[in-house]
Amino acid sequence: MSCCSEEKSKLIEEIGVRFEQVHQLAPLAARIYAIMILSPKDGHTFDEILSITSASKSSVSTHLNHLLQLKKVEYFTKPGDRKRYFRASTYYLKNTLEEYHVNISDEIKLIDKIINFNKTNNTQKFQNTGQIALLFREYLESQKVNIENVINKMSKIEI
Amino acid sequence: MSCCSEEKSKLIEEIGVRFEQVHQLAPLAARIYAIMILSPKDGHTFDEILSITSASKSSVSTHLNHLLQLKKVEYFTKPGDRKRYFRASTYYLKNTLEEYHVNISDEIKLIDKIINFNKTNNTQKFQNTGQIALLFREYLESQKVNIENVINKMSKIEI
DNA sequence: TGTTTAGTTCGGTATTTCCCGAACCAATCA
């Protein structure tokens, strides 16, 4: 990474590592997303991303397009300027919460299947651990509601 | 997968795919963990796991040991029987919540760094998105408290 | 004391992931 302060470079790496897992991104895609989040409002050009990441044009192109497709990144243009200026999607935090919401809904569906399976096939086991499983399920439900509330609050903020 | 009902096999796969991501496990490790969760109280022997997964002894050994080390799986023995009987850790749901708790704490630390960075380096951007970021942070805090409460409730249940 | 049981360890290989360079293209510029 060149073209960055020491602090920014380190933060890009730290966010990058996390985003690989949370958002299921390739390392370079996660770094690019991190760069966007730490970027000024007017974004970065393709070439700037090239020099910050010191990756190849092809890789930057591929991963940037992937991020665009996922709506994690967006771009805008300036009149009389062929370049595109890339930045994190204005709603990336809200979108992240929406991802979390889908995730939790899936997890609830799955734990319901597990609870049901053990209830009918492992009756003895269920007597012991069933209560815990139901508590876990309640937890997921309340997380879901919590997320919905925060999404609503976010929707009311003008950007 | 042999030795299982159609329903159980499908559920093992479904849980497996999810656990690869959630718990960062290799496919076979995730399948074994899934099997444990859907197992009767008295667990499964090494050979039973072999025949359910139709994987090699070496792979089962390696991944089972990994799961033991992570405390996701435990085993017990029966007097006069050299075999070990493997099952999901009695506290696996509580342990899962504790994992989530650590994860959220890390995420809070990270978002604080991001908020701070943008506050001082991208002042203009922060004016727009700062409020959203703070809402996101609040959300994380409340998730954390929520998890703590559920862990406490779980601790009070006798198994 | 030789054999079976219940696994473990090690070296290797198939597969997948991730990234790169080179060639290419479409729009603009000179």
Added chain:
DNA sequence: TGATTGGTTCGGGAAATACCGAACTAAACA
């Protein structure tokens, strides 16, 4: 109209991951 700019596409290769077979070990059995 030929060169430059701002990318895209494609084939390939290095590295990491996931799994396997074969040889091994330690305890127990016969």
